[in-house]
Amino acid sequence: MSHDERLPRNRTYLMCPPxxxxxxxAINPWMDTKVAVDAGRALTQWEMLRTTLTGLGHQVHVLDARPGLPDMVYSANGAFSVDGTVYGARFKYPQRAAEAAAHQAFYTSSFAWRYVEPQQVNEGEGDFAYLPGAYGGLxxxxxxxxxxxxxxxxxxxxxxxxxxxxxxVDPAFYHLDTALAALDDRHVTYYPDAFSPASQRVLAQLFPDAxxxxxxxxEAFGLNLVSDGRHVIxxxxxxxxxxxxxxxGYLPMPVDLSELKxxxxxxxxAVAELRA
Incomplete structure (x- = not known):
């Protein structure tokens, strides 16, 4: 990866307070129902993440949390947007199914978006990443x-x-966004062993300088990051x-999210990117 000037680009995000x-x-290997969550601390940590993003000049929309949906804080899973079109989520587990409708309501309340309801099971930006500068948009x-x-x-x-x-291929990295991240419009970072050998070859071909x-x-959730092209949160x-x-050549900005982990x-x- 070359070390040319890393330039930030203003982004628009969607978050939902915990x-x-x-x-x-427990629907992934990290969830332990025997350890209590510190709700106040989770909210404080989330607020620090939100203010970090707004402090960098990014716009953050806030989706109202709904009772009975404890995972709604993971707002990246609710949809995937590119060029003003929103491909909605359809969750695998029934515990999260109602989250999709909450996200749909957010997008359909605005004329800015074309929302498409999915037929297939998908978990939004949890399993989709977009690189607008790679191969014309990939x-x-x-x-x-x-x-x-x-x-x-x-x-x-x-x-x-x-x-x-x-x-x-590794249950510990059950979503793409735990194993791969876009650092800017053209560059990615990823953990190779989270992927099948064939997928590793595909990534190496597409991103030789990853x-x-x-x-x-x-395992430290270091790939579950948000980058504006310069600042890596x-x-x-x-x-x-x-x-x-x-x-x-990027500027790391650490935020404590131990409760959400x-x-x-x-x-x-915790952060969905809105791409108009």
């Missing part, structure tokens, strides 16, 4: 644990952008990842 956040069921899509691979073809028809299917992470980075535990992005998510899970 007002009802608990770990009352969607990377994960499958293996949550999103049905048939959703990748459906997303391509909805969005009119090429979609590259990548197979996730920033490669190791298992320690991935990632959780404080991911010290090794912070050093790597810094060496690559109890539910199997970190910075990126």
């Amino acid at each position: 007002e009802h956040f608990t770990v009352e069921y 969607v990377l899509a994960g499958y293996g644990f949550r999103t049905d691979p048939a959703a990748h073809a459906e997303a391509q028809e909805v969005l009119g952008r090429p979609v590259i299917s990548l197979k996730l 920033l490669l992470a190791d298992r320690e980075d991935a 990632l959780n404080t535990e991911a010290t090794g990842m912070a050093r790597k992005v810094s060496a690559a 109890r539910g199997g998510g970190s910075v990126k899970c």
